[in-house]
Amino acid sequence: MKISVIIPVYNEENYLKACLDSLMNQEVMADEIIVVNNNSSDKSVEIAKKYSSVKIIDQKKPGIIPTRNLGFDSAKSEIIARCDADTIAPSNWIKDFKKDFSKDKNIIAVSTSIASYDMPPFGDKLSFLFQIYMLIPTLIIGHFPLVGPSFAIRKSIWRKVRSELCTDQKQVYEDLDISFHIRRFGKVYFDKNILALSSGRRLIHNPLSFYGEYTIRFFKMLKNH
Numbered sequence: 001m002k003i004s005v006i007i008p009v010y011n012e013e014n015y016l017k018a019c020l021d022s023l024m025n026q027e028v029m030a031d032e033i034i035v036v037n038n039n040s041s042d043k044s045v046e047i048a049k050k051y052s053s054v055k056i057i058d059q060k061k062p063g064i065i066p067t068r069n070l071g072f073d074s075a076k077s078e079i080i081a082r083c084d085a086d087t088i089a090p091s092n093w094i095k096d097f098k099k100d101f102s103k104d105k106n107i108i109a110v111s112t113s114i115a116s117y118d119m120p121p122f123g124d125k126l127s128f129l130f131q132i133y134m135l136i137p138t139l140i141i142g143h144f145p146l147v148g149p150s151f152a153i154r155k156s157i158w159r160k161v162r163s164e165l166c167t168d169q170k171q172v173y174e175d176l177d178i179s180f181h182i183r184r185f186g187k188v189y190f191d192k193n194i195l196a197l198s199s200g201r202r203l204i205h206n207p208l209s210f211y212g213e214y215t216i217r218f219f220k221m222l223k224n225h
Helices: 016-024 044-049 064-074 093-103 125-133 135-141 155-164 174-185 201-205 207-224
Strands: 003-009 032-037 054-058 079-082 107-116 151-154 187-198
Touching (some): 003 044, 003 093, 016 032, 016 044, 016 093, 032 044, 044 054, 054 064, 064 079, 064 155, 064 174, 079 093, 079 155, 093 107, 093 187, 107 174, 151 174, 155 174
Parallel strands (some): 003 079, 107 187
Antiparallel strands (some): 079 151, 107 151
């Protein structure tokens, strides 16, 4: 079983190196790592080029949705793992994704827990708070939602839902949108043994938007799906 890792990137020079370093230090290496550059004007591409095993492709159309789509469409492996440029993947990330998909053919996607590496004094405690925060979406959707900093999906399922996914990023969160669309095809497994670390910068700089907008948009998405 092979895994491609897709990393959408827009001006992430302060975070990308740590992300790529974490992918270089996996217990089991990814079979493909693709950085999708979305018109970065900083040193993001320069940083990515320092890693000989990383493939860089360019998406000129602005936005996370077309950037993600190009990356997922370009992936050659049967499993697509997704992370953000500010994600630090644990060393068991690829290994456990492979193990999860191998043990049950009905598993179509794997979600993980998230904690922050730059929000002292909370740190790993945010993993528990994150799961509490996701409780209502989990109960409504029927499985733990896929979240941009860390998830994996079978490419066969991606192909099935690709054409029906929402394209207006002002109306949807792209990871939640996938969560809604894939649920009819099989089981989404939450791997509690994978704890990915992500920057808390969005929460730090705009907490009202993070909590308020996320909640409001979730229920709008629920109505439309």
